[in-house]
Amino acid sequence: MTEARLLYEVTRWEFLRWFKIKDQIKGFVVSALLGLAVWGGFALFQRAQEVPPAALAVSGLGDTAVAASVDAPFELVPGFADRDAAFAALAAGEVDGVLRVEPGGGAELWIDRDPPWRRELEAFLGAAKQRRGFAEAGIAPDALAAILAPVSLRVLSPSAGGEGAGPPAVRGTLADKVGAGIVLGLMTLGIFVGLSYQFIVITGEKQLRVTELVVSAIRPQVWIDGKILGISLLALTSTCIYGLQSLVFLGISRVVGFELPIPAGMTDPGLWMGILALAVGGFLFWTTFFGLVAATIDDPNTSARGGLMILPIVPIAFAFLGLGNPDSPAMRVLSMLPPTASPVMTVRLLLGEVRGWELALALVFLAVGVWAVRRAAGKIFGLAILMVGKEPTWREMARWIRRV
Amino acid sequence: MESSLTEPERTGERPLLRVLDVEKTFGTVRAVDGLSFEVRRGEIFAFLGPNGAGKSTTVRMLVGLLQPDVGRIDFALDGRTVGEPPPSQVGYLPEDRGLYPEVPVLRTLTYMGTLRGMDRGAARRSAEGWLDRLGLADRAEDKLDALSKGNQQKVQLIAAVLHRPAFAILDEPFSGLDPINQERFLDLIRDLRDDGTTVLLSAHQMHLVERLADRLLILDRGRAVLAGRLEDLRRGSGGRRRLRLRLAGDPAPGDLGDLVGVAKVEAGDDGEVSVELGPETSIAAAISAFGERYEILSVRTEEPSLHDLYVQHVGAGVVSERSPEAPPSEAGEVT
Numbered sequence: 123m124t125e126a127r128l129l130y131e132v133t134r135w136e137f138l139r140w141f142k143i144k145d146q147i148k149g150f151v152v153s154a155l156l157g158l159a160v161w162g163g164f165a166l167f168q169r170a171q172e173v174p175p176a177a178l179a180v181s182g183l184g185d186t187a188v189a190a191s192v193d194a195p196f197e198l199v200p201g202f203a204d205r206d207a208a209f210a211a212l213a214a215g216e217v218d219g220v221l222r223v224e225p226g227g228g229a230e231l232w233i234d235r236d237p238p239w240r241r242e243l244e245a246f247l248g249a250a251k252q253r254r255g256f257a258e259a260g261i262a263p264d265a266l267a268a269i270l271a272p273v274s275l276r277v278l279s280p281s282a283g284g285e286g287a288g289p290p291a292v293r294g295t296l297a298d299k300v301g302a303g304i305v306l307g308l309m310t311l312g313i314f315v316g317l318s319y320q321f322i323v324i325t326g327e328k329q330l331r332v333t334e335l336v337v338s339a340i341r342p343q344v345w346i347d348g349k350i351l352g353i354s355l356l357a358l359t360s361t362c363i364y365g366l367q368s369l370v371f372l373g374i375s376r377v378v379g380f381e382l383p384i385p386a387g388m389t390d391p392g393l394w395m396g397i398l399a400l401a402v403g404g405f406l407f408w409t410t411f412f413g414l415v416a417a418t419i420d421d422p423n424t425s426a427r428g429g430l431m432i433l434p435i436v437p438i439a440f441a442f443l444g445l446g447n448p449d450s451p452a453m454r455v456l457s458m459l460p461p462t463a464s465p466v467m468t469v470r471l472l473l474g475e476v477r478g479w480e481l482a483l484a485l486v487f488l489a490v491g492v493w494a495v496r497r498a499a500g501k502i503f504g505l506a507i508l509m510v511g512k513e514p515t516w517r518e519m520a521r522w523i524r525r526v
Numbered sequence: 527m528e529s530s531l532t533e534p535e536r537t538g539e540r541p542l543l544r545v546l547d548v549e550k551t552f553g554t555v556r557a558v559d560g561l562s563f564e565v566r567r568g569e570i571f572a573f574l575g576p577n578g579a580g581k582s583t584t585v586r587m588l589v590g591l592l593q594p595d596v597g598r599i600d601f602a603l604d605g606r607t608v609g610e611p612p613p614s615q616v617g618y619l620p621e622d623r624g625l626y627p628e629v630p631v632l633r634t635l636t637y638m639g640t641l642r643g644m645d646r647g648a649a650r651r652s653a654e655g656w657l658d659r660l661g662l663a664d665r666a667e668d669k670l671d672a673l674s675k676g677n678q679q680k681v682q683l684i685a686a687v688l689h690r691p692a693f694a695i696l697d698e699p700f701s702g703l704d705p706i707n708q709e710r711f712l713d714l715i716r717d718l719r720d721d722g723t724t725v726l727l728s729a730h731q732m733h734l735v736e737r738l739a740d741r742l743l744i745l746d747r748g749r750a751v752l753a754g755r756l757e758d759l760r761r762g763s764g765g766r767r768r769l770r771l772r773l774a775g776d777p778a779p780g781d782l783g784d785l786v787g788v789a790k791v792e793a794g795d796d797g798e799v800s801v802e803l804g805p806e807t808s809i810a811a812a813i814s815a816f817g818e819r820y821e822i823l824s825v826r827t828e829e830p831s832l833h834d835l836y837v838q839h840v841g842a843g844v845v846s847e848r849s850p851e852a853p854p855s856e857a858g859e860v861t
Binding site for chain 1: 586589590591613619622623624625626627629637640641646682685686
């Protein structure tokens with residue numbers, strides 16, 4: 123049997139050993155049900171929060187101002203000539219409170235509890251005061267409306283769209299950042315799925331004493347190559363499934379009325395191809411690196427090397443820190459380094475300006491990095507996997523790597 | 527150590543395995559020290575020795591997990607002599623062994639077969655056949671950790687041989703087995719040999735090895751101290767012949783020690799006395815001497831057991847690779 127065939131068999135074994143289609147389907151269904159429960163519950167909660175507007179007996183406010191309170195969370199009830207009449211209505215339960223606006227601009231609200239719409243009421247009274255002031259200064263209502271109308275700002279991208287194209291899109295909006303955060307989250311999930319399984323697989327096989335049986339049959343390099351491919355495939359599959367679950371969740375959100383904005387460029391297949399290549403490269407890099415680390419661990423419960431598992435947090439943290447300024451010099455450099463390229467370049471693709479050669483160069487560096495770590499991992503794996511009762515020192519490992 | 531022609535060399539048959547002056551050192555410990563031996567095609571060859579004698583280190587060098595510091599290991603397989611045999615031709619049951627506890631047995635065995643060069647279908651069929659043969663057909667879809675320890679041992683043995691290797695190396699195949707399963711494993715290993723697989727096994731259970739091995743090699747501190755066919759080794763052991771006698775009047779053992787040629791006398795369990803003869807005493811002379819003094823009701827000779835040979839040689843630092851009484855053709859493989 124050729125080594126390529128053996129590699130396929132090991133890859134297939136490692137993938138199918140952990141990929142349980144029934145569990146994945148169950149997870150998918152649970153995710154959909156969870157989405158329904160969360161959003162449905164949220165909608166029900168919001169509905170339960172809805173209360174009829176509070177009725178306020180108002181005096182000292184002009185009719186125009188009262189009419190302007192149509193969409194307010196309170197209802198102004200005019201027509202109370204004096205304070206006693208208003209308080210009589212309050213005592214009779216005809217209104218929920220009494221609002222007295224004084225000519226100097228002050229106001230009093232008599233009510234049992236501090237209302238949740240207090241800020242809205244203050245804003246309303248402030249606007250009413252402004253209108254009254256402008257009116258007293260002789261400014262016509264139309265002119266006043268024009269003065270008070272908010273500025274409408276459209277943000278357009280000169281590089282997007284074109285003659286006859288749809289509305290030009292601009293990157294870096296809040297929706298884009300949320301989208302980039304979700305993609306980064308999925309990538310983080312994939313990386314940690316991969317390294318966790320790689321860790322469990324290799325330390326487990328050492329403890330189960332499977333290693334001698336296998337290494338007597340195939341070369342250690344073929345074995346770890348198969349593990350890297352199988353576990354990376356598992357990480358990729360898990361990420362895709364979590365991505366689909368996220369889409370189901372978002373779809374359900376739309377159905378129940380919570381429309382989340384779709385980031386610009388998310389429908390570009392070229393963008394997704396680039397992200398997919400970076401994700402695959404990242405999964406390969408970290409599963410290879412942790413194959414190397416796990417082979418040197420004698421007892422995962424006590425080994426200090428288990429702490430290395432948090433190492434992939436560093437590039438992920440850099441990527442999140444770069445969401446605000448994805449094309450800074452630091453982000454450009456980090457997007458070229460194999461350990462950080464996957465998350466950082468992904469952020470730059472989604473939020474910044476990346477030239478084609480930059481992406482190509484980052485992928486080449488990533489491939490070279492994976493290859494180099496794979497060679498070192500193969501050597502260390504072959505020697506360390508058969509060690510029982512002790513862990514090789516860093517110096518020993520460095521010596522082994524120099525022989526590669 | 528003296529070098530000489532071995533029987534295969536005289537007969538022209540090439541041994542399947544030839545180990546020549548192999549040494550292996552770990553730090554300051556020499557685990558294997560100038561070891562040489564041969565394994566012939568179609569035989570069951572046993573390694574014996576105390577813990578730390580170098581058995582497992584030698585086995586690991588044979589399967590390529592370790593490389594010898596000095597010396598050569600040659601396999602003659604497929605008409606070629608190679609230092610490292612193709613995995614498809616070798617089966618290996620390690621001393622430290624385990625399989626995947628959370629995976630169904632048949633799936634694990636199929637995978638192990640593919641690693642040894644079988645295609646998946648053939649590996650599956652072979653695994654099913656072996657499971658059936660060992661009474662585990664109905665457990666094929668069970669996870670390994672659902673099986674008893676004895677059944678797990680069977681599965682591990684199947685994993686080592688399901689690809690029908692030309693040469694099977696079994697390191698401590700009987701460890702952890704109850705007597706019934708030990709008997710089954712004995713039959714299984716004999717069947718393997720009868721089917722054409724050459725077997726090298728390392729074991730501590732001398733009463734089993736005695737019944738199973740065609741030839742054996744006893745190691746101590748990395749060196750060969752005894753090698754050859756068991757009957758030849760018994761004949762060549764010298765000074766360890768015994769008689770078991772039943773004598774009229776049941777004399778006490780102490781009354782017999784003064785007889786000429788008697789080295790040691792012990793009382794047996796059933797009224798017999800066990801008499802160890804001196805090296806110069808013939809059996810006929812001893813029986814004659816007893817007959818002159820007592821009426822002999824029954825007499826039988828008793829050969830030294832493998833256990834006796836083992837105790838006699840291990841730790842004594844004796845290198846008895848060739849007994850003067852044994853024919854060189856049978857006991858001269860250690861050079």
